[in-house]
Amino acid sequence: xxxxxxxxxxxxxxxxHSVPDTFEAMREGRCGISELEFRDVERLSIQIGGQxxxxxxxxxxxxxxxxxxxxxxxxxxxxxxxxxxxxxxEFHGELAAxxxxxxxxxxxxxxxxxxxxxxxxxxxxxxxxxxVVPKLMNNAAASHVxxxxxxxxxxxxxxxxxASSNHAMALAFQMVRSGAAPAMLTGGSESMxxxxxxxxxxxLRVMSKDACRPFSxxxxxxxxxxxxxxxxxxxxxxARARGADILCxxxxxxxxxxxxxxxxxxxxxxxxxxxxxxxDARLDADQVGYINAHGTGTAxxxxxxxxxxxxxxxxxADDLMISSTKSMHGHLxxxxxxxxxxxxIMALRDGVIAPTIGYEEPDPECAxxxxxxxxxxxxxxxxxxxxxxxGGLNAVLAxxxx
Amino acid sequence: xxxxxxxxxIIAEQAVLEPSDVTPESTLEDLGIDSLGLVESIFAIxxxxxxxxxxNANEPEASDFDISNVAAIITGIEKLVSEKV
Numbered sequence: 001x002x003x004x005x006x007x008x009x010x011x012x013x014x015x016x017h018s019v020p021d022t023f024e025a026m027r028e029g030r031c032g033i034s035e036l037e038f039r040d041v042e043r044l045s046i047q048i049g050g051q052x053x054x055x056x057x058x059x060x061x062x063x064x065x066x067x068x069x070x071x072x073x074x075x076x077x078x079x080x081x082x083x084x085x086x087x088x089x090e091f092h093g094e095l096a097a098x099x100x101x102x103x104x105x106x107x108x109x110x111x112x113x114x115x116x117x118x119x120x121x122x123x124x125x126x127x128x129x130x131x132v133v134p135k136l137m138n139n140a141a142a143s144h145v146x147x148x149x150x151x152x153x154x155x156x157x158x159x160x161x162x163a164s165s166n167h168a169m170a171l172a173f174q175m176v177r178s179g180a181a182p183a184m185l186t187g188g189s190e191s192m193x194x195x196x197x198x199x200x201x202x203x204l205r206v207m208s209k210d211a212c213r214p215f216s217x218x219x220x221x222x223x224x225x226x227x228x229x230x231x232x233x234x235x236x237x238x239a240r241a242r243g244a245d246i247l248c249x250x251x252x253x254x255x256x257x258x259x260x261x262x263x264x265x266x267x268x269x270x271x272x273x274x275x276x277x278x279x280d281a282r283l284d285a286d287q288v289g290y291i292n293a294h295g296t297g298t299a300x301x302x303x304x305x306x307x308x309x310x311x312x313x314x315x316x317a318d319d320l321m322i323s324s325t326k327s328m329h330g331h332l333x334x335x336x337x338x339x340x341x342x343x344x345i346m347a348l349r350d351g352v353i354a355p356t357i358g359y360e361e362p363d364p365e366c367a368x369x370x371x372x373x374x375x376x377x378x379x380x381x382x383x384x385x386x387x388x389x390x391g392g393l394n395a396v397l398a399x400x401x402x
Numbered sequence: 403x404x405x406x407x408x409x410x411x412i413i414a415e416q417a418v419l420e421p422s423d424v425t426p427e428s429t430l431e432d433l434g435i436d437s438l439g440l441v442e443s444i445f446a447i448x449x450x451x452x453x454x455x456x457x458n459a460n461e462p463e464a465s466d467f468d469i470s471n472v473a474a475i476i477t478g479i480e481k482l483v484s485e486k487v
Contacts, residue, residue, distance in 0.1 A: 204441065205444070205457055206459050206460060207458075208458075219460065220458055221458060262438075298460050
């Protein structure tokens with residue numbers, strides 16, 4: 001089995017348009033959630049979100065590209081470029097032939113669906129742009145990354161709702177670890193902040209109208225975000241040989257299915273994913289210093305997740321830190337695990353733990369060290385990143401300082 | 403049909419029961435309606451009466467809308483219907 005390291009990271013989200021900007025915002029505990037701005041927003045009962053501001057596709061992409069790139073693809077390509085530039089990896093020859101792209105997204109080109117449904121249903125038009133299908137398809141982003149960066153190996157998209165990115169990164173990890181691919185681009189992207197995308201979530205009545213306050217007793221729901229996180233996963237010896245800057249090592253993962261309910265989370269399913277990731281990484285529970293929580297800010301998730309952590313870690317649950325950065329960037333749905341992996345990298349590499357902001361009242365059912373409101377300096381050797389999706393599909397990654 | 407009968411019909415349909423089996427004293431739990439069923443019932447009630455019910459599944463106790471039993475739900479709906487412009 002090969003060792004797998006992360007040699008490049010890129011992102012765009014409501015906290016920043018790059019990894020350094022996002023780290024800075026996380027260190028400062030800044031909130032990227034604000035009033036949503038898009039057509040028909042006044043018809044929504046939920047009007048806040050972690051929207052990416054100041055991102056203009058014009059100038060960044062040419063006319064032909066714009067007709068093919070939904071916003072989720074634009075985010076992906078922007079983050080992928082940052083990751084590859086930072087990594088210094090160049091894909092050609094044998095490396096290009098065997099390396100691929102595995103990305104996560106829940107909705108794919110949601111705003112392309114939305115715009116074109118509006119056009120044919122509301123505006124009564126009877127014709128749509130010829131590229132609607134290649135623009136909205138869930139694999140569009142992965143395909144454009146493969147084309148842009150000459151990745152000719154295994155490429156596809158994983159869609160498991162809120163765990164999409166973690167499932168994608170777990171698969172990319174497996175491919176590099178098994179030797180099937182020397183390097184993989186992986187992560188995920190989401191862009192659901194349009195009228196239809198928010199209206200659908202509204203229906204569930206689990207959204208907050210004012211703020212995302214994970215683990216706080218007065219939490220009242222989740223807040224959507226948007227953006228992308230993309231990483232270069234690379235075989236360790238190869239990364240060392242070319243003198244790459246290694247951000248951290250990916251040491252294990254596990255996936256589990258609750259097999260119980262389509263929306264209510266299960267403590268057992270979450271616990272099996274966390275303990276499975278530790279077993280896969282051959283780690284003891286007490287080596288874990290930080291967990292980036294799924295931490296959605298709903299009543300159901302946060303207490304279930306904390307109970308699962310208590311079960312898996314026993315007394316050590318009181319010693320480790322667990323925070324939810326969704327309080328800052330919102331819930332990026334299928335892209336969320338990718339942006340949240342950045343908080344794990346920051347913990348391992350910089351020794352800075354991103355806080356759970358908006359924390360106001362302790363909840364006895366979430367009685368863990370949730371790093372309330374202010375970032376903290378701490379040496380962490382091992383971190384976990386949790387993602388628990390609707391449908392009861394869970395994926396947890398284990399990362400280690402190098 | 404009165405508001406009471408219409409609300410009971412919606413709740414009965416959700417619970418897969420006859421309307422006669424749904425009494426004002428019944429709680430949603432008695433009727434076997436879980437949190438998802440409740441959200442669906444509220445949606446059906448909003449559609450039936452063209453109203454908006456202030457209900458957040460994260461804090462059912464915190465909203466103004468009382469769901470402790472069928473009678474409380476009917477009272478809440480009557481109030482919202484009467485406030486409708």
